[in-house]
Amino acid sequence: MLTFENVTKIYSGSKKAVNNLNLQIEKGEFICFIGPSGCGKTTSMKMVNRLIEPSEGRILIDGKDIMKQNRVQMRREIGYVIQQIGLFPHMTISENITLVPKLLQWSKEKRRERAVELIKLVNLPEEYLDRYPQELSGGQQQRIGVLRALASNPPLILMDEPFGALDPITRDGLQEEFKDLQKRLGKTIVFVTHDMDEAIKLADRIVIMKDGEIVQVDTPDEILRNPANEFVESFIGKERLIQTKPDVTTVGQIMNKIPATVHKEETLSTAIQRMKEKRVDSLLVIGDDQTLEGYIDVEDIEENRKKSTLVGEIYETELYKVKEDSLIRDTIQKMLRRHTKYVPVVDDQNKLKGIVTRATLADLVYDSIWGDEDDN
């Protein structure tokens, strides 16, 4: 899909920003370029759509040399997302999203249709199409930035630290959403970042760069297990190398499979009874077929016991949950970051499968400290 052949970039002067880069990227692959600032990762990416032109070597997209194509035409066929989002403040969200289709002279109706279709992808309401960028939050704006890159359905998307300027929780959410989207749409992504967590989480392969050269190209797992040299090791950080073990375990393997639940049709007194039996302060609320609906805690019951009788009337629906195949490392991080006490685990149909609590984490830490000794 995308090939770098001996690509070198020399800026005025003599320093080589990128030195003899060779890389083959397959269709549908999610590639992260990572490295310290000045390592040439952004330069490498920007050479793909010729915002920076290579000094030597060739870059091929689907076997065609980019330097032999019309620059403007070529860029319209490559999605582009920047860190600072760069939505045009004087255009509505709809106009922003369908900018490239407009450049490609799609009809007005077709553009609007596409905008409606796209905004649904990121679960934003259709009314937002007629708002202006400044009326949206940073996270929403970057969602639109991503949609804008998807608008004309380009097979290849370049992203320059797209989530770098967002707060950690918004970033987390967007990363997940985007990885999901990428898998569904089968796009090839070249993603520049300096955040190792982000690269590990998103990439199929990570390209680690230093001083304009590639140090290591591999899957996140391989890089964590077999860092090529000391530089990679120090770049990954000792912390993460220690964490490698839980990295490969999924939530499904360690969760508690019998969480304390209450059906939404049950009464509050049943709920409080169950809390007492199970020695917990909150219960997961389920609907028919074990679908997870929300949670209810002892305070909710206390506040509402005079007004309501059924769990279904007062339970809370705002709930963070993970899938069975999520990595433990990510889940732990998120629990710590959000200060939650537990995370319910669901399958693809949102059916409750289990729960990870802080007690589960204690088991995990216990295993990693004494687990090996037990085996002997």
Next chain:
Amino acid sequence: MDTLIQFFQEQGSTLALKTWEHLYISLIAVLLGILVAVPVGILLTRINRAADTVIRIVSIIQTFPSLAILAFFIPILGVGKVPAIVALFFYSMLPILRNTYIGIKNTDKNLLEAGRGMGMTNTQLIFSVELPLAIPIIMAGIRVSTVYLIGWATLASFVGAGGLGDFIFDGLNLYQPELILAGAIPSTILALLADFILGKVEKKLTPTTKSTHYETA
């Protein structure tokens, strides 16, 4: 009051004519200024090296005494409206040129990168991103220019271009303060009016960045 009525009876039609001349000289000069300075200002943002020099030269022209400039054009263009318009045109250049240059130059670099990266051509970037966003600054330059020019146009009377300056200079020559006022007051009103109308135009041209049905907190 009586003198005022008398003045209008005697000079009413002349006043209307002079006001029209005045307006016409200034507006043609400003229009020419816009037609030249806006494109040149945009062009300068594309050739950075020349920008400083050009703006400096135009600034220097601005410092020439206006009477001297008017006089300077007499041997070349003779007397009448043409030399007056040309001289005023030179004065209108600087504020418009400088504001256009600054306005375009100040466009958020990220927007340009996003636009370019998505495959907008240079022309598309200018007309659908840079120019719309620079409108308030460019319009500020045009307003300043217009107000100045309406003031300076009184001097055009020196080279026989007519305008409200005729009243002022007649008044000075004949020691008739009412004639001076008859020139000065309409010229001030014209300037205020022009500024007001241009303010409306500015509002109209400035692109919206907020949807009306939705209020931000």
